[in-house]
Amino acid sequence: MTTATPTRALMEGSEALVRAAILADCKFFAGYPMTPFTEVLEHFAALLPDVGGVCINAESELEAVGMAWGAVATGERAATGSTGQGIALMQESFSEATLAELPLVIFNMSRSQGDYFQATRGGGHGDYRHLVLAPQDVREGVRLVQLAFHLADKWRNPVMLYGDYLLAHTQEAVTVEKVDLPPLPPKDWGVDGTTSGTGRSRTVTSLGVAKPGARPFGQEGKAQYIATKMAYLEREVRSESGYCDDAETVIVAFGSPAKFVKYAIAQLRDEGLRVGYVRPITLWPFPTEAVHAAAQGARVVGSFEISSGQMVDDVRIAVAGAAPVEFIGGVSSDHSGFGLGRLLDVDEVRERIRALHEGRPQPPVPGYEEFAYEPLPHQLAATPEVTP
Amino acid sequence: MTTATPTRALMEGSEALVRAAILADCKFFAGYPMTPFTEVLEHFAALLPDVGGVCINAESELEAVGMAWGAVATGERAATGSTGQGIALMQESFSEATLAELPLVIFNMSRSQGDYFQATRGGGHGDYRHLVLAPQDVREGVRLVQLAFHLADKWRNPVMLYGDYLLAHTQEAVTVEKVDLPPLPPKDWGVDGTTSGTGRSRTVTSLGVAKPGARPFGQEGKAQYIATKMAYLEREVRSESGYCDDAETVIVAFGSPAKFVKYAIAQLRDEGLRVGYVRPITLWPFPTEAVHAAAQGARVVGSFEISSGQMVDDVRIAVAGAAPVEFIGGVSSDHSGFGLGRLLDVDEVRERIRALHEGRPQPPVPGYEEFAYEPLPHQLAATPEVTP
Amino acid sequence: MSTIPLGPVIDTSRAPASGARVVEPQLPQLLFTNTHHLCPGCGEPLAIRSLAEALEDLGLVHTAICALGIGCYTSFGGTVDVEIVQALHGRAPSLATGIKRMRPDATVFTLQGDGDMVNEGLQEVLHTAARGESVTCVLLNNGVFGETGGHMTATSVIGQRTKNTIDGRDAAYHGYPILIGDLIARLEGAAYVARGSVHNAGSVARTKKMLRRAFETQRNRAGFSFVEILTMCPTGWFIPTGEGPDYLSSTLGEVHLMGELKADGVIRTTEELHAENVRKAAELDAQLARGGIED
Amino acid sequence: MSTIPLGPVIDTSRAPASGARVVEPQLPQLLFTNTHHLCPGCGEPLAIRSLAEALEDLGLVHTAICALGIGCYTSFGGTVDVEIVQALHGRAPSLATGIKRMRPDATVFTLQGDGDMVNEGLQEVLHTAARGESVTCVLLNNGVFGETGGHMTATSVIGQRTKNTIDGRDAAYHGYPILIGDLIARLEGAAYVARGSVHNAGSVARTKKMLRRAFETQRNRAGFSFVEILTMCPTGWFIPTGEGPDYLSSTLGEVHLMGELKADGVIRTTEELHAENVRKAAELDAQLARGGIED
Amino acid sequence: MNTIVRSRGTVTIDVEACKGCELCVPACPPAVLTMSTPVNKKGYHYPELHPGCTGCAACLMVCPDYCFEVFRFEVPVETEVEA
Amino acid sequence: MNTIVRSRGTVTIDVEACKGCELCVPACPPAVLTMSTPVNKKGYHYPELHPGCTGCAACLMVCPDYCFEVFRFEVPVETEVEA
């Protein structure tokens, strides 16, 4: 199969995402193995050379993101990626790449949904944000990967694709075909050496330093420029809603787990329960308006996440008191800690939604109680005040 | 001056914080220079050897946090620190140190308040949290440093001290004296070599791996254990409120900027305006209840931060619709980008609060308009839908 | 190797009732169990056994602290009776530094793989060595990331089979291997640097001696000590388990030369190492044929 | 050095009206201005001038891309007429890798300090060299973090004054310096490795030649090339500006030996370098005394 | 024609721990280990000992699964073996 | 007794750019540079040229602030100097 003539084939998510990236003209990838991201790297390594691209098995995540940074700075489409811990190591780069206005695409194949904060708030410093797209399945992943490269270039801003073990490893019959997206202006900022010695040599920088004639930001100006830019990026918000018109209970969920939620909600609707859902497709910007609208008529809003509750913060901000917000997910990984766990079962999910709808307490998360933290006696005592 | 007999002296914040750490029995520090954190490292390097401690000028932030990790694992009190970018590089460690239940103390001398997300949501992976203490001045810093070491040990959890350029460099006449804190149980988990070969050798780990006889968490169990532990840490919330009883306008602010806010509010009160404030002392856990209580009777709640608006998320969650929440801060650094900028002026701050109180739009942030982002034509066009 | 006619199968399910003494116990004192989840034919358990025995031989058992890296060997954290501080991938030498500075009397060592040490954490081990930190770093070098599926690392040699170099590592595309022991030997802070292997019994015995000398170096506070151990990874090399030892010696072993690269401040040349290896191998084989390695 | 009696002060505010030709222009083509914020007596601007001239000499001006590190030299990002991709502290070699892979015909180089390259980013430069990446890494080595106030780095030599070693770096407490050029020379992927200096005019001239050979190596796609340049940092060394050159040659220069450490695949010994340095210094001083360095 | 084979030592083999890697077989200097025909509970073939062991411990040193314990006889044991 | 000093070259000095580091002074082989008594606008002393320049460019090569431009005369210039 060549990428030029898309044929339909059964392939694992990682491969489909990589083929979509290549279809979007991604020419460079660098990464370091880590479950469940490893196969993304493997497929890039296998497929990029065929289209004249380069994939480097970088010696670490820091080096991977650095290489991708260099490649992006030339104006070529390029990407990197990793998983939780590796993404953590790259945070300094994501933050500064945003300041440097680099259209870097990041494949974050996470081990759970507990990396939501990491993805949407970053661990980098300062007032930066990058777009985060969270496909629910391989089919959507193929489209969102292309959108990711488009939005990165449109805004000259990093874009992260947030996937997980299920997205990476589920095989689907897919056709990797081109998504229609409008043309973008040429990248008149990319380096290639030819503008050196002309008086107008190009500079790609996160700092306020500028050549004579270029905009002399200074550090403060640059920070303000980027902060005001972020407000425009918020326009790229995307989400999907279902059954919300008359829903008494609204569930917010994203990524693969949202597929379980949607399936469970369809079953509950069959039973006649008025439940609906909002699925953020962009995690940042968060679909605040869609969630707020859905919450208006609702009795209760639930946030279902495979974590101890992170997106629920954004749900609360969006709902803004219009209805009570409850967290109905939980920490649940497979035995290896790499995949998503026992909570991801349509029956489990459905009963959690039903309990919320009926005002009953949530059933326990499978396996949870066994490992619950037991505070020690000295931890139960209040710590004295130390400030006057 | 020896640390044993506290005398009063004029000293810069960095020195006072370091002396407080040594008073709290901190025996190890490792760091890598970065403005405005550098002096914390310098003072540790100068003072720790005198008390039989060790300070290493680590070769990078990754190595600094690793060294501190090792030192903490022996059961000694130890710390590291940095500034925004360096903190970003350490995020993987902070996340895993939380899983490993390491009482690591982190001196984060930030360049602005735009690292609020970094500090409170982390860039590490997974469902971890660490306590974040934000002193408003040197005097309070001396006390909170000691509290930080105490809480770290109490909970076997990392604790971050969030300061800034002003805290680090302001000189105050201070007495670094011991804060009264209750005793803690002995650290029966620290390594020293003696339990090797006994059948009960100690293990300090973030993984679920365990020796025979020890709790066999597994990866999933460990994640659940830590997630449930975090709920207990929320008890350590601290804040200060002022003039809230009858306040129509409540301002939330933290750290050095809170001192400007408090000063400005005192002036406005003198003019008869009903304004009050809540100052989070712990950024995580955020004083949700205190803010919510203050918001109950208020017409409007403002979040004043030197950033493009990060803590405002937590304010919104806390207020939960009880009153409108407005962001009234802004990005403002000094010309170097390392310090806090022109917005930090009591007059500026006061007029922002007044505008909020009177329902007028916020005055411009000094220097802001000049560098505001101008979207390009293609950026103003909506991106087409790509998902069915 | 003598060849004697094969007699009947002997019952090996239990120890001889009498008339025999144990020469080697099934497990060293510092191993809880022989159950582990490493692959058939993996070399790492052999290196770990030698490590445990070296500590026992020197009477350092109750002083040992291990800063453990992330790789297949990580699972031994639950089965060795040694205090463990689990490091993040690549970071063990810094942890060891912090531990040693606070516990100067302990025997502090790292246990890392080539992916952990030479890829992700190259900088850590070099800085720790340059600093002359009084710790011992132990590297299990199989030239692959075993744990994640057998990808090439910075030590994979030209021509080596790995998951992403099924036809062998190609210098033009992938670059050249780093001979980490040789680099570390050049740092003034490094006092003892050796490279062992576990591809046959003689190498195992030599490796154990190297580990002993490294721990002695640490005990004498003479500086940084380093032992690299070449280990088989049939899974990551995509070969049958039985071919592991030969594959090791003909690929990794030809480039990462076994021997004491630096001892008492003197760096050995390649020629010296080669000659010694030939001599030692013959000597040890002869000893084994005679009935066992003489200590 | 001849001593001639001092005559009257000559007007040097403008060029001679006639009868003279420019031997050396005030600024090389690739520098926009001579205004910069580096300290009096800093050696970094000298190294940067040589770099610019080397590119001009080889006709590589319109091919140059610089991946710039973070240190005092960073401010030159605004004053050199070279395409710049600003790197994070320590990360320039990886950026250069990504750039070169996408723009194989460009002349891609890094400009880094010792703090940037040998502390924060040690791993990056070593891996890039081992990979044999066809880029040139340029190190400005002053043995301190100049930018943050003059603290010791991984290259500071024993006895060197820095902010945190005012009485000189002490091996027992701070460890030993890393001779980065020497390490890189040992990596097979490194084709050309040299160490220059800017403590006097002769060294400046030699350094420029090294930079030329490095860029030639890149042009010939012969592998990784590396030039380390020792530069004065009177501020970080806490000495008067005028003492910088002597302090450099008597401290840093005695340990980080100047010379071509590896060329055409051959590694030079310390003795060879020493002998060459003595010979070259005498030769260049003689040339200068005669009226200028012959190219 | 039969030979007398002297065994100076012997071993125990934890066959259930064995993963059938076959490293011990070529490691044995007198070549008195062979792989079994039956498999253990995990499905692996495991080594079997024949007379002639010297107690040299080479098998133990190369076994990744710590299956061996090595003994030396006070008095060597002799076995008559078909050549 | 006066000497005739031959100048084969000369330089221009951008004194306002000078930061007074004094690196050029010992670098000059014929030692014809000395530091000024007055200071420039930034408050620094700067070098002054005396007869005898050879146009060797050593000063330019060691000046961190790019203050020099170096010329060579077609015909050397001679100055009479008090010894």
Place this chain on the structure above:
Amino acid sequence: MAEHELMLTGIGGQGVQLAAQVVARAATREGREVMFFGIYGGMMRGGNTDSTVVVADAPITAPPVVSRAWAAIAMHDEFWAPIEPKLRPGGLVLVNDSTFPHEITAPVTVIRLPATELAAGVGNPMGGTMVMAGALSALTGLVSLDSLIEGMHESIPSYRRQHIESNERALRAGFDAAPTDTGAPQARWATAEVPG
């Protein structure tokens, strides 16, 4: 619900993942929507290995880990317990009688085949799962035998080409061995009236 979920379960080394792959590729060839997800209990031999394949004619709404199965192939009983309650009432279970003595009590149609022996009979002792896949085709028409054979061709990596022929024989053996009078959902796909 026109989504057909097939679960396959066994222990490591039995070829469960390969069989799932073959069915999934066969369905892909027939133009169906297909989703396939495998779960392994670790790298070691003898661990559990499960797989689910969902086949439909419209975009699949089921998530990758399904909690209800329309049909199952049961190769070993060691890890069977959690699977049984997931069977839809009236569903179909194909049991490898050779390695699965356990009795199934769920209200489903159970077809027992001596798959390992049948496979051995065609010279492919490891081909039990292929036999089962062939039988599934015959019993349900979820995919055709031809598609299975082609799907198997695609699924075998180049360095294992030698197994292709014997696998084909196993698929055919299973197809032929499937009983024709079971009351099981025999109907061909296009007209399927399958439960759930």
Place this chain on the structure above:
Amino acid sequence: MAEHELMLTGIGGQGVQLAAQVVARAATREGREVMFFGIYGGMMRGGNTDSTVVVADAPITAPPVVSRAWAAIAMHDEFWAPIEPKLRPGGLVLVNDSTFPHEITAPVTVIRLPATELAAGVGNPMGGTMVMAGALSALTGLVSLDSLIEGMHESIPSYRRQHIESNERALRAGFDAAPTDTGAPQARWATAEVPG
């Protein structure tokens, strides 16, 4: 408001930060609450350099960067403009006449002293800021001359010990040169009726 804010401003190299340090240490010695913050316009010579010292008897509520000053020491007029509007009406400004020709129009008491010349007169040409600090003591009693001298001793690093004596002379010269009949807030601290 019993917090006394002193601003010092000049250009790099004039010793502004040292003078602020000396005043702050003097006040610390007298048991006051003290807060001191310096701002430099970069490392280069000739950049602006400001400092604020706040002295009080109770914990200081003012933030480190104050927007109102009770008194100021003005060493150079280049970066003076933003300081002038911050003076509290009725406040006090000590101007170094030698380097500050600019006229001050704010409603404050302005005392002009030829500080550089006075300093040169006592053999300390760089000691202008010390002269001003001495004069401040005489004029306001914010800190005593003795405390200033001790504060100066503490502020000089060991390798600069040679400057101690001449600095002391400059402090005394300023103290003596301050006019005694200015209408400025002369009162001693304990009884201070200072504006604001």
